[in-house]
Every structure is written in structure tokens, then in C-alpha cells.
Amino acid sequence: MKNTSQDERVQTGVRNLDEVLSGGLPAGNITVIAGTPGSGKTILSQQIAFRNATPENRVIFFQTLSEPTAKTLRYLKQFSFYNPKKLEDGSIEYIDLGEILRTVGIGDAIELLMSHVKRVKPSIVIIDSFKVFADLAKSNEELRKFSYEVAINLMGWECTTLLLGEFNSQDLETNPLFSISDGIISLKHHAESGEEQRFIQVIKMRGTNHSRDEHTFLITSTGLEIYAPRVTIRRLPLMDRHIKDNGPVRAKMGISHLDSLLGEGIPYGSSILVSGAAGTGKTLLLLEFIYYGAKKFGEKGILFSFEETVERLVANAKGMGWEIESEIEKGNIEILFIAQTDILVEKHLLMMKDRIEKLGAKRIAIDSASIFVHKVSDPQIVREKIFQLGTIVQNAQAIGMFATDISYGSNTISRFGVEETVVDGVILLSSTESGVKRERFIEIYKLRNTSHVDGKHKIQIKKGGIMITKNLVKKKK
Amino acid sequence: MKGDRNKIHKELISLWEEQNTKDLRVEQLIQLYTNAFDALINRSLPTLSSITVKVVLDRVLHEGSAEYPFFSQITLEPRGLSLKALIQKNTTIKIDELKEGLSYLLVEVLTVIGSITSDVLTDSLHKAIMQINRENALNVKEVQNLREVNDPKISLAKKRGER
Numbered sequence: 001m002k003n004t005s006q007d008e009r010v011q012t013g014v015r016n017l018d019e020v021l022s023g024g025l026p027a028g029n030i031t032v033i034a035g036t037p038g039s040g041k042t043i044l045s046q047q048i049a050f051r052n053a054t055p056e057n058r059v060i061f062f063q064t065l066s067e068p069t070a071k072t073l074r075y076l077k078q079f080s081f082y083n084p085k086k087l088e089d090g091s092i093e094y095i096d097l098g099e100i101l102r103t104v105g106i107g108d109a110i111e112l113l114m115s116h117v118k119r120v121k122p123s124i125v126i127i128d129s130f131k132v133f134a135d136l137a138k139s140n141e142e143l144r145k146f147s148y149e150v151a152i153n154l155m156g157w158e159c160t161t162l163l164l165g166e167f168n169s170q171d172l173e174t175n176p177l178f179s180i181s182d183g184i185i186s187l188k189h190h191a192e193s194g195e196e197q198r199f200i201q202v203i204k205m206r207g208t209n210h211s212r213d214e215h216t217f218l219i220t221s222t223g224l225e226i227y228a229p230r231v232t233i234r235r236l237p238l239m240d241r242h243i244k245d246n247g248p249v250r251a252k253m254g255i256s257h258l259d260s261l262l263g264e265g266i267p268y269g270s271s272i273l274v275s276g277a278a279g280t281g282k283t284l285l286l287l288e289f290i291y292y293g294a295k296k297f298g299e300k301g302i303l304f305s306f307e308e309t310v311e312r313l314v315a316n317a318k319g320m321g322w323e324i325e326s327e328i329e330k331g332n333i334e335i336l337f338i339a340q341t342d343i344l345v346e347k348h349l350l351m352m353k354d355r356i357e358k359l360g361a362k363r364i365a366i367d368s369a370s371i372f373v374h375k376v377s378d379p380q381i382v383r384e385k386i387f388q389l390g391t392i393v394q395n396a397q398a399i400g401m402f403a404t405d406i407s408y409g410s411n412t413i414s415r416f417g418v419e420e421t422v423v424d425g426v427i428l429l430s431s432t433e434s435g436v437k438r439e440r441f442i443e444i445y446k447l448r449n450t451s452h453v454d455g456k457h458k459i460q461i462k463k464g465g466i467m468i469t470k471n472l473v474k475k476k477k
Numbered sequence: 478m479k480g481d482r483n484k485i486h487k488e489l490i491s492l493w494e495e496q497n498t499k500d501l502r503v504e505q506l507i508q509l510y511t512n513a514f515d516a517l518i519n520r521s522l523p524t525l526s527s528i529t530v531k532v533v534l535d536r537v538l539h540e541g542s543a544e545y546p547f548f549s550q551i552t553l554e555p556r557g558l559s560l561k562a563l564i565q566k567n568t569t570i571k572i573d574e575l576k577e578g579l580s581y582l583l584v585e586v587l588t589v590i591g592s593i594t595s596d597v598l599t600d601s602l603h604k605a606i607m608q609i610n611r612e613n614a615l616n617v618k619e620v621q622n623l624r625e626v627n628d629p630k631i632s633l634a635k636k637r638g639e640r
Binding site for chain 2: 152158
């Protein structure tokens with residue numbers, strides 16, 4: 001007899017799905033995976049099958065009339081989770097019921113299914129697709145009875161069951177299968193932020209405190225990759241006793257007189273918006289922040305660029321006389337370029353989180369946050385994504401500098417008008433014409449919990465970096 | 478894992494067997510276990526419905542037959558398990574083996590029902606088992622007589638006075 005218990009969860013092997021489910025699929029649950037053709041149902045179920053199948057915990061994959069098994073197996077090979085040994089040793093058994101079902105109909109289907117279940121004694125049963133039974137049933141009543149009996153039989157054998165089907169939202173209300181299932185996972189795709197995106201949503205999952213949001217996902221060579229920043233990027237409680245007792249540890253920037261303007265320094269864990277029109281020096285400030293962090297303070301830094309390539313940034317740095325290449329070689333600095341056209345906000349949020357954690361970065365620069373979220377049309381979502389960036393910075397106890405573009409001469413301090421509300425500070429960069437020359441300025445517009453110097457200060461961009469002319473007007477609390 | 482999840486049931490069944498199975502003849506033993514299964518089934522039926530109980534018994538019998546081949550003689554009837562077939566064939570079954578097998582079946586029924594209901598029924602099922610005692614089983618007649626009772630042809634003939 002296989003081993004299950006009421007609190008046991010089946011790990012899905014799908015990145016972040018267990019987090020969305022708050023721990024995995026409850027063992028013994030019957031879950032419907034609903035979605036249109038091509039939405040990823042079969043891949044998701046196969047990923048779960050290969051993650052869990054062992055000679056002790058076997059998996060039966062019933063193929064009904066939806067797709068010939070040979071075809072399924074052929075495409076399965078592309079995925080990294082595919083392991084032929086699991087087929088050889090019988091951990092996973094594919095059973096094509098297509099032809100037999102056409103002959104026996106729904107009447108004898110349960111006996112047919114259960115004869116295989118009794119023989120294999122599987123921990124997981126997958127039926128792809130269960131919709132076929134709805135087509136074979138002569139009435140809704142017959143389908144209800146059949147679904148109920150299937151559910152009871154598989155429950156009696158304590159099988160964790162996945163029933164796949166091309167169900168739509170109307171089916172959720174009318175198909176009796178949905179009332180007997182313990183869980184419903186919906187897969188769909190629709191256009192969002194100007195792009196066709198895939199979404200997964202756990203509509204129902206008995207026994208779990210699951211996320212109810214729609215989460216974007218991609219199908220890659222590893223299978224489904226779910227990006228669920230609302231679940232996976234959460235502010236962690238401050239654990240550092242020293243900070244709790246003595247207040248925040250503060251960082252020095254190491255840039256010209258910027259530290260004089262920043263008073264005691266920026267508390268670690270803070271996110272700062274660096275706002276300015278094109279040509280005001282945002283990219284340079286970010287690059288300098290990263291470079292001097294490594295050079296002067298030995299702090300590892302990472303710069304995510306959505307505009308300039310790594311080569312151009314390195315060339316710019318060299319032009320300023322900074323030996324950034326040597327810091328990159330030493331592993332103190334990492335620069336990553338992601339082309340604007342390739343940006344997938346949720347995917348790259350998690351990628352940034354991973355890279356920051358892997359490097360142990362204490363300085364994080366994003367050039368620019370406005371490009372990063374430029375496909376998002378809803379300001380509330382922009383706000384949420386910037387907040388999630390801030391959360392990554394806070395959890396890493398690093399300093400984050402997020403560039404944002406504003407129009408020249410505008411009175412706004414951020415591209416979307418919401419970013420400044422979720423960051424800890426704003427540094428404004430500006431420029432004005434002065435005769436035939438253009439003068440640049442820096443202003444600490446906002447810095448939470450830190451006394452800083454008020455007003456605009458003239459800056460010059462010279463070899464060595466940004467030079468700030470001291471203009472210590474008055475400190476602002 | 479399996480050891481963990483059926484431990485409480487094993488302990489209870491061991492205790493119940495200690496109190497009830499000593500010195501019983503085969504047919505008494507079978508009657509005792511029949512009563513125990515009936516108690517479990519009667520307690521489960523109103524809550525779980527007959528189809529669920531049937532599936533559980535079917536599963537337990539199917540798996541039990543792999544370990545104790547003589548269980549393939551047991552039939553699943555609308556009102557529960559019929560163990561009487563074991564009596565008629567008992568010449569080949571050692572009493573210790575029979576006891577061990579029936580004990581296994583009880584534990585597995587409790588384990589599966591416990592598992593699929595998150596042990597909601599476990600306490601009441603345990604109580605139902607503990608209420609079954611050997612007294613009712615002691616009255617069971619010898620195998621020959623029991624065969625007569627169970628064989629409709631013999632019973633009918635007896636009623637008509639045809640011996």
C-alpha cells in the first residue's frame with residue numbers, strides 16, 4: 001500500500017506553484033486542470049508526474065481520446081524533467097484508453113480505469129482528458145454519476161488525481177465534475193500590457209490557503225515556470241537585533257559631495273528613485289554608485305540595464321576613468337543587460353531577486369525602472385511592481401537606486417506619478433539652459449528617516465565622475 | 478510513513494484481540510471478526526455512503542489478497558464482507574495465519590477510512606470495534622452446523638423436515 005497521510009502535500013516540481021498552493025497539492029485531492037487547447041495542461045501534469053514518480057509512488061497517465069500517446073511521448077522528450085528511466089522502471093505508466101473507450105463507452109469506463117489502478121496501485125492518477133467522458137455521457141445526470149463514482153473510487157485508493165480538460169468558465173458552473181473536485185487550476189492566455197501572456201490561477205484547492213490571483217507563467221525547456229511575485233516577493237520581518245536596538249545601519253555613497261547632502265547616510269534596505277529627464281546623468285550616477293561601492297567600500301553591486309548594453313556601460317565607465325572591468329573580473333560587480341523588447345516584468349522581477357541573492361549584492365541599480373514597467377498600463381500595477389523591487393532591496397538589506405525618466409521641463413518627479421509613493425527617497429536630477437551652456441543640478445527631494453540637505457545643487461560631469469558643488473543651504477528633517 | 482499512519486489502529490486492534498480472541502475456534506474467530514467488520518461498516522455507512530465503503534473494502538481486500546491469498550475467497554456483499562467462505566475452506570488455513578490476516582484487514586480498513594476522512598471518524602470507529610466482544614462469537618456452532626445454516630438448500634430441507 002502506498003504511503004499517504006492527510007497532511008501530506010505533493011510537491012509539484014513547478015517553480016513557484018507550491019508557493020502559490022501554500023505548500024503543494026494536498027495528497028489524495030482530486031484536482032481539475034482546466035484550460036483551452038495549448039494552454040499547458042498536459043505539460044503541467046507531466047511535470048508533476050515526473051517530479052513525483054518512483055517505483056514506490058507510481059503514476060498512471062491515462063490518455064483518452066484527446067491526443068495519441070505516441071504524440072505525447074514524442075513532445076515530452078524536449079523537457080528537462082523528462083526521465084526515460086521512470087518509464088523503463090514502471091514509475092510512470094502511460095495507458096492509452098482511446099480505442100477501448102470508443103468501444104465500451106462511459107458505462108464500463110470506471111471498471112476499465114480501476115482495473116489499471118488496482119494493478120498499479122498508483123499514488124498519482126492523471127486523466128488527459130476527462131472532457132472526453134462529458135462527450136461520451138448521454139446526459140448530465142450520467143456524467144454526474146460517472147464523475148462521482150470515479151472520484152469515490154480514486155479517493156478510496158488515496159490517489160492524488162489530476163483530471164485535465166478543455167473546460168471553459170461556463171463549464172465551471174454547469175459541469176458536475178467541478179462540484180466533486182477538491183481543486184480547480186485554470187490555465188489560460190490573453191493579451192495583457194500589449195503582449196499575449198499565459199496565466200495560471202488556483203480557483204479552488206481544499207485544504208490549502210492558496211493564492212487566488214492570476215499569475216503569469218512561461219513554458220520553457222524546464223516546463224512551466226510560474227512568476228508569482230505577490231506570493232514569492234514579500235517583505236521579511238527585520239530579524240537583525242542590532243538594527244532593532246540601535247536603529248538602521250547607514251551607507252556612504254562615496255560620490256563627490258553626495259554624502260554631505262545625505263547627512264548620516266542612506267539606511268540599508270532603502271530604495272531611492274533617481275528621477276530626471278534624458279541627459280541629466282541618471283545612468284552615470286547609478287554606475288558610479290555601483291563602482292565606488294565596490295572600489296571604496298568593498299560592497300558588491302549589480303546593475304540591471306534595460307537601455308544600454310554591458311559593453312557600452314563598461315566603455316562609459318572607462319571614459320570616466322573607472323576600472324570597472326577589474327571589479328567585474330573580481331566578482332564585485334555584475335552588469336546585466338535585458339533588451340526592452342524581452343522584458344517580462346514578473347519573470348525578470350524574480351530573475352533580479354535570484355541574481356541579487358546569489359551575488360550578495362549590497363548595491364542594486366536599475367536603469368531604468370520606467371523602462372522596466374513601460375508595458376504596464378495600469379498605474380496600480382506599476383506601483384505594485386516598484387514596491388516589489390523595493391521589497392527585494394529591503395529583504396537583501398541593500399541600497400537600491402531606481403532610475404526613472406521624466407519629460408524635460410515637467411513638474412512630475414516620476415514617469416507614472418506613483419513610483420515616488422513606494423520608495424524611501426527621491427533624488428531629482430535636472431538641467432537648465434544658461435546662456436549657451438546647460439547646467440545640471442541634483443536635489444535630495446525625499447529621504448525617509450534621514451536628515452538631509454535641502455535645495456538644488458549644481459553638478460558637473462567630469463572625468464572621475466559627478467562633481468557636486470557644495471551648496472549647503474539647510475538640513476531638512 | 479505507513480507505520481506512522483496505522484500505528485494507532487494497530488495498537489487498538491492488538492488490544493481488542495488480546496481481550497477477545499484467546500482460545501477461540503476458527504469459526505468463532507471468524508464470527509468475531511465478522512461482527513467487528515459489521516460494526517465498522519454500520520458506523521461508516523451513514524457518513525460515507527455505501528459506494529465509498531464498498532470501494533474501501535474492495536481496495537483492502539484486493540491488497541490483502543496479495544499478502545494472504547486465502548482472502549480471494551472472501552466476497553464483497555451489499556451489506557459488507559462475507560468471511561464465511563473461509564470456514565468452509567479453513568482446512569488449509571492455519572489459525573494463526575488467519576488471525577494475522579483478519580487483523581491486517583481490520584487495521585487497513587481503519588487506516589484507509591482514517592486517511593480519506595482525515596481521521597474524523599477514527600474515534601467512533603475505534604469505539605465501535607471495542608464494543609464487539611467475544612460473547613456473541615462463542616455461541617457459534619461447530620463448522621458442520623454453520624455450513625448447514627449457511628447453505629440455503631440444507632436449511633430449507635431442514636425446515637421441511639427432510640434430513
